[in-house]
Amino acid sequence: MELRSFEKLFQMAKIINSRFEISEILQVLVEAIASEITQADLVGFFLKQPDGTFRGYTGNKLPVDITQLIIDPGKDKFVMDIVNSRAMDYIPNTNNDLRADPEKIKLLKIQSLLGIPVTVEDDIYGLVFIHDFGKPMNLTEEQIEVTEAFVNMASVVIRNIQMFQKTKHLLERQKLLLDTTNALSKSLSTHEVLKTCFHFMQKASGAEDIGIHLYNEKERTLTPYHISSIHVAESEWRGKHANEINLNIDSDRLFYEVVTEQKAIAIPDVFSDPRPNYQACKTFGIQSLLLIPLVANGKVFGVVAIPSIQTTRSYTDYEIEFCQSISDMSAAALSNTIHAENLDNIVKQRTIELQQANFKLEGLVKELEFLNELKNDFIASLSHELRTPITAVKGSNDILHRCILGDLNAEQKDLLEISNKAISRLLNQVNELLDFAKLENGKFELSFSEVAFDEVLDSALRIVEPLLDKKKQKIIVKENLKISLPMDRQRIEQIILNLLSNANKFTPKNGTITVNSYLNEQALEVEVRDDGIGIPADKQKYIFTKFYQANNQMNGTGLGLAISKQLIELHGGRIWFESTEGQGSIFRFTLPLERTLRE
Numbered sequence: 001m002e003l004r005s006f007e008k009l010f011q012m013a014k015i016i017n018s019r020f021e022i023s024e025i026l027q028v029l030v031e032a033i034a035s036e037i038t039q040a041d042l043v044g045f046f047l048k049q050p051d052g053t054f055r056g057y058t059g060n061k062l063p064v065d066i067t068q069l070i071i072d073p074g075k076d077k078f079v080m081d082i083v084n085s086r087a088m089d090y091i092p093n094t095n096n097d098l099r100a101d102p103e104k105i106k107l108l109k110i111q112s113l114l115g116i117p118v119t120v121e122d123d124i125y126g127l128v129f130i131h132d133f134g135k136p137m138n139l140t141e142e143q144i145e146v147t148e149a150f151v152n153m154a155s156v157v158i159r160n161i162q163m164f165q166k167t168k169h170l171l172e173r174q175k176l177l178l179d180t181t182n183a184l185s186k187s188l189s190t191h192e193v194l195k196t197c198f199h200f201m202q203k204a205s206g207a208e209d210i211g212i213h214l215y216n217e218k219e220r221t222l223t224p225y226h227i228s229s230i231h232v233a234e235s236e237w238r239g240k241h242a243n244e245i246n247l248n249i250d251s252d253r254l255f256y257e258v259v260t261e262q263k264a265i266a267i268p269d270v271f272s273d274p275r276p277n278y279q280a281c282k283t284f285g286i287q288s289l290l291l292i293p294l295v296a297n298g299k300v301f302g303v304v305a306i307p308s309i310q311t312t313r314s315y316t317d318y319e320i321e322f323c324q325s326i327s328d329m330s331a332a333a334l335s336n337t338i339h340a341e342n343l344d345n346i347v348k349q350r351t352i353e354l355q356q357a358n359f360k361l362e363g364l365v366k367e368l369e370f371l372n373e374l375k376n377d378f379i380a381s382l383s384h385e386l387r388t389p390i391t392a393v394k395g396s397n398d399i400l401h402r403c404i405l406g407d408l409n410a411e412q413k414d415l416l417e418i419s420n421k422a423i424s425r426l427l428n429q430v431n432e433l434l435d436f437a438k439l440e441n442g443k444f445e446l447s448f449s450e451v452a453f454d455e456v457l458d459s460a461l462r463i464v465e466p467l468l469d470k471k472k473q474k475i476i477v478k479e480n481l482k483i484s485l486p487m488d489r490q491r492i493e494q495i496i497l498n499l500l501s502n503a504n505k506f507t508p509k510n511g512t513i514t515v516n517s518y519l520n521e522q523a524l525e526v527e528v529r530d531d532g533i534g535i536p537a538d539k540q541k542y543i544f545t546k547f548y549q550a551n552n553q554m555n556g557t558g559l560g561l562a563i564s565k566q567l568i569e570l571h572g573g574r575i576w577f578e579s580t581e582g583q584g585s586i587f588r589f590t591l592p593l594e595r596t597l598r599e
């Protein structure tokens with residue numbers, strides 16, 4: 001190579017090394033070649049196309065639009081040879097060498113032709129084409145050598161720029177992934193996670209429309225969840241899916257593959273692939289489609305759909321992988337928030353149901369309270385009404401019994417005695433009912449006075465004496481405290497009588513009943529103990545419940561203890577018991593020595 005040529009090479013190296021745009025480098029290259037081969041009519045660079053043809057990209061100042069020129073190696077053996085050998089070739093005379101496309105040779109009247117491949121990493125990047133428009137170029141060896149050196153130098157620079165751009169891309173992608181992780185870690189609700197996912201997915205894919213469908217494993221269906229789209233509103237998208245499209249993996253081969261194989265699938269032209277759902281593609285104008293599974297805990301719970309609307313788009317493996325990475329990152333966060341929000345919704349739903357049930361119950365309780373009040377009023381008025389005629393009958397019986405109206409024979413007296421006892425029992429029960437009704441409706445009033453307790457106990461003991469005698473039961477009064485304290489005398493006697501008569505009722509013949517009283521802190525404590533049948537453990541908790549009877553074989557109303565409890569509590573005291581089935585019971589109650597404000 002001549003010194004002059006080295007200088008030119010050096011000049012060109014200086015220029016192209018300061019350029020970062022491949023188009024500029026190619027322009028410098030063709031101009032340098034044109035200035036070296038001045039006899040050439042066309043110096044052009046032809047860029048390799050994805051279909052294997054070469055399209056005019058840039059040239060020296062030409063009267064023709066080079067970008068309209070396409071060289072097809074299939075029709076041009078000369079180019080095919082260069083592509084296969086990756087080496088430059090020269091046809092000094094096209095009349096003797098017929099390899100080049102005859103159509104072009106004729107059209108442009110080409111006499112001589114030089115072709116040099118621009119190779120980058122063993123791949124053809126493009127071709128430099130140099131020829132005349134009718135006058136042979138008669139290239140010297142020096143010219144060809146220098147031109148080849150220009151092209152090689154440009155190839156190296158293009159390779160460097162490409163490598164630089166690749167590294168730059170790689171860094172950009174890594175940064176995007178890092179940004180996605182950061183943004184996801186700050187997204188707490190489903191809404192925020194979706195926003196982040198859509199934002200980064202759009203950045204990664206360059207797509208404007210992204211939809212997410214949730215997968216129901218049991219029903220094998222996909223339902224539209226959310227979209228970010230410039231073509232369709234979310235409500236319209238959902239509506240169309242609900243009315244026209246049924247996404248079931250058993251009838252949709254594309255979704256089936258994505259879900260079962262857990263892999264992303266890109267389809268550049270949906271209508272030339274048998275798998276997509278044509279109905280859905282037609283409805284939304286989808287031409288290309290990228291589907292990416294959303295996988296959490298090893299299971300697909302949704303699919304990200306990235307369609308190209310009214311335009312086609314193909315994705316490189318690298319781009320698909322990148323979108324899949326973003327989808328994987330979003331999937332874990334999305335599945336967590338969806339799960340949490342579902343739980344939240346269930347709790348909200350249950351709370352509403354509970355509130356409604358409570359509302360109904362409140363109504364029922366009010367109704368029951370009202371009915372209960374009615375019942376108590378009824379019991380009160382009925383017992384009141386019953387008491388008058390019973391008292392009248394009792395009075396008449398007494399007159400007869402006292403023989404005021406004439407003597408009675410022994411049989412008549414016996415009958416009268418039986419009738420009297422029955423009437424007394426009836427009167428007691430009616431009185432109990434009346435007390436109960438009054439207590440329940442809060443219309444009960446105590447009449448307090450200072451009363452000697454021993455007198456009250458004595459009086460009660462006298463009343464039960466005949467009953468005890470009848471069953472030959474022994475009564476032991478351990479202590480009968482002579483102490484005065486405030487009480488409603490009649491009611492306290494009623495309580496002691498109730499306890500004593502229960503002890504009598506539920507203790508077999510010859511049993512023993514023990515009564516005791518003592519002072520305990522600020523109260524008088526009274527105890528009635530028997531060695532009778534006792535109360536079964538499982539029934540003890542109901543003993544103070546109104547109308548409850550543990551042994552229904554005995555007569556009575558089941559009200560005595562319920563009333564006693566309320567009366568004792570109205571006095572400010574309390575009542576309780578201990579009992580063992582088959583061994584006996586101890587009932588105790590307290591009465592405060594002084595009336596407190598609470599009472």
Ligand code: ADP
Binds near residue numbers: 502532534558559
């Ligand atoms: P009644 O005596 O009218 O049935 P009470 O309210 O006085 O109603 O008593 C409720 C139930 O408690 C009784 O039916 C009985 O089963 C049980 N009970 C009460 N006192 C005794 C006792 N001393 N021994 C065994 N069971 C008793």
